[in-house]
Amino acid sequence: MNENSKATVKVENVTKKFGDFVAVSDLSFEIKPGRVFGFLGPNGAGKTTTIRMIVGILLPDEGKIEVLGSDSPVKVQNKIGYLPEERGLYKKMKIEDQLRYFAALKGINGSEADRRIDYWLEKMGLLQWKKKKTTDLSKGMAQKIQFISAVLHDPELLILDEPFSGLDPINVEFLIEVVSELKQQNKTIIFSTHLMETAERLCDDILLINKSRKVISGTLREVKSSFSKNLVALRIVGGDGILSDKELVAEVKDHADEKEVVLANGVDAQVLLKKLIESGARILKFECVEPSLRDVFIEKIGGEN
């Protein structure tokens, strides 16, 4: 068995068109088992279409998709959990009945389904809502029920499309914790979001797409290091002459009590530090800042759009 065949998801040169509109073009990537895979990109980049192909709702026009060792995702649907971005529940049906139905469609029936429904409702703190209807729930509760429907059948591959939209910060933290637990159980998780801060906290690997094409992919570290700019966070007294030297510094942004310095191309932060000390400036803080995913996102996508 070579390295490639172990991938939980393998997308190879996949293209999908709707009429004249190209939603995904020549996209290739791999998701390794047990990893949290951040699938990022602006609205309309082709994320949902790609996810729908991985889940088996859509078929690619060209290319190949392999999921959990099968070249037809439909055959392994029972091992995939999917929380779509556009989601809902039956309005006038009891929570337990809905969950039972979703479980049955994934091949979990009878007392086993009941046991898991109770387990998850209790975990989410929603056990007392079991016999209530959707219309009785708040939006956040409904979101949690939808989350349960995606994990109820203990899937090997969990796909979460914007799982936190519309949730309050406390519930976001709670769900992040649940996702982390699932990661520890060695589940593979595809996580699609606009929230770069959350992606940064959760993801091992990143794929950034824009306008149907791959922009960048790799581990979180690889992606960050591809960021072209060197940033230094600085709190100093004096040294103004050095900072205005165009050969050293490309840009200075003033924040509340500190400055963000973008170094000129090819300049090492050590050189700046040395020059500042030599100039007699008093240095209170000097920190080489790692770019955030947000910075990468804006740099890679912002210019193009």
Next chain:
Amino acid sequence: MTLSKIFAVIKHEYKKIVLKWSFLIGTFLVPLLGLVFTFIPMLLFLIKGETLRLVIVDPTEKIKPRLEKALSEKSTNSKKKELEPKLNTLETQKELPEEASNTDVVFVDYSIAEKSAEQIRRELNAMITDGKIDAYLIVPEDPLDPSASYEFYSRKAEDFIVNSRLKGALERAIRAERLSKTKISEEELEFLNSEVKLSVKKLDKQGSEEESGQGFWIGFVIAILIYMILSVYGQTILSAVVEEKETRIAEILFSSAKPFELMIGKLIGVGLAGLTQLGIWLISASVILIFSLPYLALVGFKLISPSVLILFFVYFTLGFFTYASIFALIGSMVTSVQEGGQFSFLPVMIMLASFYLCFLVLRDPSSEISFWISIAPFSAPMAMPVVLALEKPPIWQITLSIFVNVLAVVGIVWLASRVYRVGMLMYGKRATIPEVWRWIKES
């Protein structure tokens, strides 16, 4: 195709309908209401009205005795008739207003000696106002003149039962008076006035005769039942599909099972709920019929054979899949129930047209047009049960009809499933016909 998934969908859809109050109410209350609405008017006509105190002003003294006789005769006659069993409802209803009225008429004497027409009217009006009488009838000077006008003044002129009874009695009295001018005895007069009894017998192709009438009603009821259940459950499918699309549950469902499995499971589940309802109705009707069998056998009523009953269910199933698939297709195209309502105009019209075509079949089930109606898709599921209730069509005709309709169902389900798989994931806007056509060709 995974049967366990289809089964899960069937179970879900079936329970969703059957375990609801509206299903129980629909199943048990609707037939009950139907019975109530049929029988209450009949019962009301049988209720004895108040006594009518009537003055007959007849200057000629020729009409009055005959009218009094005709009016009193009538009530005894009708009582006798009620005791006879009547099966043909049509006949019963036609006779009701005249025959079933039990209002007693009391004739109040009033002397007209030497009074002017003006004075008579004033006095009688006063008697009505004082509550001494309820009505009076003024016979014209020349009662036999066809242009003569009889005037009836009544405190309750709205009582159409009394009015029509009076008119009938008056016509008989005048006819009798006219005939008495010729040389006809009173016995001959009775004989002339006697009613005609028309007994309609039906000859089938084998030449054996049977009592006609009941087949018509069974056929009619079957057509209405199938039409009703098809339209009610068609709408159920439509709103269930739109709900899944509107709430975006479709996407979760599509990630768990194939669109075809989901659609066919939904059709079967809802169809089984419809069959359950039809079954409850037919079984309870059979129970009622079996209890009244000795009575029905007496008047020559025959139960439909079990094989015909099975064919009813076959045609119901074919009709259900034909129309329900179209409703599912429409549901997956539109974005809201209201929009779906506008589009369901099409299947509803086809259904209604098929229902009306059943009347052609009812009139003459063995005509050429009836033959084609009972074969063609869309109309056959409603028309063939009517044909079956009325006569025995040849086996090859039934086979051909089932074959044609099974083919049609396969085609429509195939078409619907292709639209369904794409339409259910289209949010925000309604699909256009060219788009739908492209989905059918492409997917």
